Amino acid sequence: MKVGAKEKTDEDFVNDLYTTKNYFIQLFGLENFLINVNKHHFIPKHRILSSQEVTDLLNKYNCTVKNLPTIKRDDPQAKYIGLRLKQICEIIRENITSGITVHYRVCVN
Numbered sequence: 001m002k003v004g005a006k007e008k009t010d011e012d013f014v015n016d017l018y019t020t021k022n023y024f025i026q027l028f029g030l031e032n033f034l035i036n037v038n039k040h041h042f043i044p045k046h047r048i049l050s051s052q053e054v055t056d057l058l059n060k061y062n063c064t065v066k067n068l069p070t071i072k073r074d075d076p077q078a079k080y081i082g083l084r085l086k087q088i089c090e091i092i093r094e095n096i097t098s099g100i101t102v103h104y105r106v107c108v109n
Contacts, residue, residue: 015109018085026079037076044093046077049104054088057104071105083107 010027017023037043049057058064065086071078073085083089084107091103 024082024084026082028079032076032079038080043077044091046081046083046089046091048081048083049088049090053090057088065106068104068106070108073107073109078107085109 014025014027017025065088068088071083071089073079073083075083078089081089087107089105089107091105093101093103095101
C-alpha cells in the first residue's frame with residue numbers, strides 16, 4: 001500500500017465490483033433485520049418493472065427516464081426488492097380518500 005493512500009470502504013468496493021464486473025451485491029447491517037419493511041402498513045407496495053413495461057410507460061406518458069422522480073439505491077424498500085441502478089419501480093399507494101395511486105421512480109446512486 002502506498003503511503004497516504006486511503007483504504008476503500010466496503011461500499012466503494014461493492015460499487016467497484018458492480019461497475020467493472022457487473023456483480024450485484026447488497027450489504028445489509030443487522031439493524032436492517034429488526035423490522036420487515038415490506039410488512040409495515042405505512043409502506044406502499046413496490047415492484048420492479050420489466051423492460052417491456054418500461055417502454056410502455058415511457059410511450060404512454062411521452063417522457064424519458066430522466067423525467068421520472070428518483071429513489072435512492074439504499075432506500076430500505078428498494079434494497080428489499082433488489083432494485084438496481086437505472087431500474088424503474090412502480091409504487092402503489094392505497095388511500096381512503098383518494099383511492100389507489102400509482103407512482104414510478106428510477107433508481108439512482
